[in-house]
Amino acid sequence: MNSELTESEKEYRDLIGNPNDAIIVDEPSRYSSLVNPRFCEMTGHSVEETKRFQFSSLVHSDDLAMVEENLRRILAGEGVCGTYQFRGLSKAGKTIYVDYNSGVIEREGRIVGSRAL
Numbered sequence: 822m823n824s825e826l827t828e829s830e831k832e833y834r835d836l837i838g839n840p841n842d843a844i845i846v847d848e849p850s851r852y853s854s855l856v857n858p859r860f861c862e863m864t865g866h867s868v869e870e871t872k873r874f875q876f877s878s879l880v881h882s883d884d885l886a887m888v889e890e891n892l893r894r895i896l897a898g899e900g901v902c903g904t905y906q907f908r909g910l911s912k913a914g915k916t917i918y919v920d921y922n923s924g925v926i927e928r929e930g931r932i933v934g935s936r937a938l
Contacts, residue, residue: 846936865912881908
């Protein structure tokens with residue numbers, strides 16, 4: 822059992838740590854609970870910084886209402902998962918064009934957050 826857990830943890834670290842795509846996991850509080858190094862490279866924020874701000878602060882103001890509505894629908898289980906585009910903001914205020922591929926995180930049959938690539 823320990824070897825299975827160790828292998829699972831290695832796969833998880835490889836998935837999060839090495840992809841070309843940025844990954845972020847949001848909890849219902851709307852604070853990021855996990856980001857990968859690529860996300861930090863793209864936005865200019867450190868992992869620690871991402872744990873202290875809301876995801877909405879990364880979204881361009883003109884796209885915020887759409888992103889928040891999509892997130893609300895995802896967390897309500899309304900099946901909005903999929904890809905859409907929006908403009909994000911880097912730490913320096915630069916516009917980043919984002920293809921957001923979202924999905925839900927479920928625990929014990931309940932939606933508890935969303936993940937995005």
